[in-house]
Amino acid sequence: MNPVHTRCDVAIVGAGIIGAACAEACAAGGLNTVLIDADFPGGGITACGMGHIVVMDDSAAQWALTTRSRELWMARATSLPDNIEYDACGTLWIAANRTEMDAVEEKAAMYQQHDVHAQILNSAELARAEPELIAAMSGALLVRDDAVIYPPAAARHFAASAAVLGAVMRFGQRVQALEPGRIHFADGTILDAERIVLAAGLASNDLLPNLPLRARKGHLVISDRYPGRVRHQLVELGYLHSAHASDADSVAFNVQPRRNGQILIGSSRQFDVTDTTIDAPLLAQMLERAVGFLPFLRDVQVLRSWTGLRPATLDGLPLIGPSTQHASIWLATGHEGLGITTATATAELIAAQLLDRPCAIPAAPYWPARFAAEPTNVAT
Amino acid sequence: MSIEPTLSTDILVIGAGPAGIAAAVSAAECGRRVLLIDDNPQAGGQIWRGTNIDQGPVSARGWLQRLESSNLQHINGCRAIFLADSNLLIADLHGQRCAIRFEHAILTSGARELYLPFPGWTLPGVTGAGGLQALIKSGLDVSGKRIVIAGSGPLLLAVAATARRASAHVLCIAEQTRAKARRNFAFGLWRHPGKLTQAIRLRAQSIGAPYSADAWITQAEGDDRLAAVWLKHGTRHRRIECDLLACGFGLVPNLDLAQMFGCTITGGAIAVDKSQRSSRQNVFAAGESTGIGGIDKALIEGRIAGFAAAGSADKAAVLLAVRARTQAFAKTLAKAFALRDELRTLATPETFFCRCEDVPLSAVRAMPNMRQAKLASRCGMGACQGRICGSAAEFLFGWRDTASTRPPFTATALSNLISPSIEASQK
Numbered sequence: 001m002n003p004v005h006t007r008c009d010v011a012i013v014g015a016g017i018i019g020a021a022c023a024e025a026c027a028a029g030g031l032n033t034v035l036i037d038a039d040f041p042g043g044g045i046t047a048c049g050m051g052h053i054v055v056m057d058d059s060a061a062q063w064a065l066t067t068r069s070r071e072l073w074m075a076r077a078t079s080l081p082d083n084i085e086y087d088a089c090g091t092l093w094i095a096a097n098r099t100e101m102d103a104v105e106e107k108a109a110m111y112q113q114h115d116v117h118a119q120i121l122n123s124a125e126l127a128r129a130e131p132e133l134i135a136a137m138s139g140a141l142l143v144r145d146d147a148v149i150y151p152p153a154a155a156r157h158f159a160a161s162a163a164v165l166g167a168v169m170r171f172g173q174r175v176q177a178l179e180p181g182r183i184h185f186a187d188g189t190i191l192d193a194e195r196i197v198l199a200a201g202l203a204s205n206d207l208l209p210n211l212p213l214r215a216r217k218g219h220l221v222i223s224d225r226y227p228g229r230v231r232h233q234l235v236e237l238g239y240l241h242s243a244h245a246s247d248a249d250s251v252a253f254n255v256q257p258r259r260n261g262q263i264l265i266g267s268s269r270q271f272d273v274t275d276t277t278i279d280a281p282l283l284a285q286m287l288e289r290a291v292g293f294l295p296f297l298r299d300v301q302v303l304r305s306w307t308g309l310r311p312a313t314l315d316g317l318p319l320i321g322p323s324t325q326h327a328s329i330w331l332a333t334g335h336e337g338l339g340i341t342t343a344t345a346t347a348e349l350i351a352a353q354l355l356d357r358p359c360a361i362p363a364a365p366y367w368p369a370r371f372a373a374e375p376t377n378v379a380t
Numbered sequence: 381m382s383i384e385p386t387l388s389t390d391i392l393v394i395g396a397g398p399a400g401i402a403a404a405v406s407a408a409e410c411g412r413r414v415l416l417i418d419d420n421p422q423a424g425g426q427i428w429r430g431t432n433i434d435q436g437p438v439s440a441r442g443w444l445q446r447l448e449s450s451n452l453q454h455i456n457g458c459r460a461i462f463l464a465d466s467n468l469l470i471a472d473l474h475g476q477r478c479a480i481r482f483e484h485a486i487l488t489s490g491a492r493e494l495y496l497p498f499p500g501w502t503l504p505g506v507t508g509a510g511g512l513q514a515l516i517k518s519g520l521d522v523s524g525k526r527i528v529i530a531g532s533g534p535l536l537l538a539v540a541a542t543a544r545r546a547s548a549h550v551l552c553i554a555e556q557t558r559a560k561a562r563r564n565f566a567f568g569l570w571r572h573p574g575k576l577t578q579a580i581r582l583r584a585q586s587i588g589a590p591y592s593a594d595a596w597i598t599q600a601e602g603d604d605r606l607a608a609v610w611l612k613h614g615t616r617h618r619r620i621e622c623d624l625l626a627c628g629f630g631l632v633p634n635l636d637l638a639q640m641f642g643c644t645i646t647g648g649a650i651a652v653d654k655s656q657r658s659s660r661q662n663v664f665a666a667g668e669s670t671g672i673g674g675i676d677k678a679l680i681e682g683r684i685a686g687f688a689a690a691g692s693a694d695k696a697a698v699l700l701a702v703r704a705r706t707q708a709f710a711k712t713l714a715k716a717f718a719l720r721d722e723l724r725t726l727a728t729p730e731t732f733f734c735r736c737e738d739v740p741l742s743a744v745r746a747m748p749n750m751r752q753a754k755l756a757s758r759c760g761m762g763a764c765q766g767r768i769c770g771s772a773a774e775f776l777f778g779w780r781d782t783a784s785t786r787p788p789f790t791a792t793a794l795s796n797l798i799s800p801s802i803e804a805s806q807k
Contacts, residue, residue: 040748040752042755043751043752043755047755083756083757150758152755152756153755153756156756221794221797222761223794224763224791225762225763260737260758265794278462278786278787280462280464280470280787280797283787283797284797284798284799287794287797287798288798291794291795291798297794298793298794298795298798299793299794299795300793300794301763301791301792301793301794302788302791302792302793302794302796302797303761303762303763303765303788303791304765304786304787304788305786305787305788305797306786
């Protein structure tokens, strides 16, 4: 039997929002690109998340990646199709007490220093901005240019745009195995690729074992339509400390208004849980936390709940760059909860490095090679 | 932590239509503790809705009386929310969350009407056929209103009768099936026992409203509400001015509950063995949700499920032959009222395919399956969670939504997902 052979400069495995954005950037850079997915664009973990475009400041590297990403989103916001539902509603980081309010002031100073628009709201201003929020809050940081999108539509759009730029789409085709320079499909066909970019989320591990990836399960709930009741993406400031910091199961208040008036309610984090069933007690905890901030939520009609497995790394930064196993097999995964935001800069970094062009931000902090040595001094 | 009310029973029957009533009464007669719940304010299901125990069809009265005198526990206004474990259901009881622990469950969730999109189907004044019947029974005043009834199946005649009794002016009953198929069906009815067949035969003759086979709706028109409908009758088009259009294209089994329980679905119905047991060891199913077949099938399947769940399978043995006849009738029914291909092309690209999320047909047409269509267009993600457009998509495009039902089973107050479950926290 003679397997069908084709070749390309770069083959991207996984057409989630990351892979699809990478394909678009590579094709735009003139690379002969193939985008592969076992199913269809945006149908995996991309479809499970909230769809937040947000700047985050856990580490210098995270700040660089999220601010650059958001710049890229903002630059193309007006040209995105309507079904992506790009809504620059801004984020309100809610401070529950005086200590958190101090953190808000520090953040505001830092953001302003970097020319990222950020405004401190006192308790009364916050109450005017979000009338449904309980009155006891100390204030908030308003990050004006943060936005909300509908991620599956964005992944579809990036893939379609890659196709217009000449990339070849191979959807509904499962990759059986990888070797440097070659992809074996389950149907027996073979694709030769000078470089392979593995952007398959947690499934990347099936094709290239021993990646420093772990599942971090999350729950979400969506309500019926309540237009105008929630106006910004709302996150408790404690989110950074409570949800990101620990290895234990945790919940945090994070609520998002959808353009159609539905309200998305999160969030929960559980490490290394890989079944996708609803954990009712944890879901109850998560909702209780949300009601604590937004009492009206108690009476909203809930339509559905679901879970997703975030592809997380040990240091909270994604894997973007050549793998430690094979120089020609690259990674673009491990974005945990920030894949929607950082798809744009991830794609930019991948394309620039594959094309030997200068990167807009330093690339080294995201290289998978950081896990090859003892990770004593990971980005903080 | 507040303590949540917890009910406990041997056999939990969900859905108090004919199948559920028969199942609950039969299981209780075997001496088991039985709890029958339904989300409506009254027992009877869609078909016996509003039936008074002192009047109404004889079989309805008989079963409602048996329900009344049985020593089983019967709770209306109780809605399933989610399954906490394979023996614990969380439910909403008059707005309060409660937990129900059970050994066996019998799912008698019935059927819903199939709605198909056509231009104008979302105009005010257009309802489902069963929907209009329910509205009239719960007090909607239709006296003097001009009504067109269109679609398919025996239900159209029942709706016409209800509307006429309520002094409505039924202008036309448009049955899409071919005249010949319907005639063969009517002639064949003598072979089958029971109420439904009788009803069709008698009402078709005595309804007093113009009845056309080979006739189907193509369009509803009006500015802010329904003003007229267009019917196609064979090759002719007819425009009829009217106030209301009741339109239903037959019934489809309600499967959501079974999906939540993890039961296998085959051919669009809950798969059951000869004792009405589903693929889950402690879950039985009966009635329309195991395949559309009308009231006789529902009653006999309900009785068998009730006996089997109660551990008295021997009592069910004598009923098997009757059930085989009702199931054969179901096949005849399905064949006689099979939907014609023309109904797949009524909607134009601009017609809403998903009315909850305002998704036009053009946004889903080119998709290969329901999941891709959902993610690309948000169809099926609104208030009804794809119950309407999902069934339509199955007929229109052959898509079967394979996504499992996730909690809550139907829309529910968020607080219902919060209250502590004693059982859950004890584990």
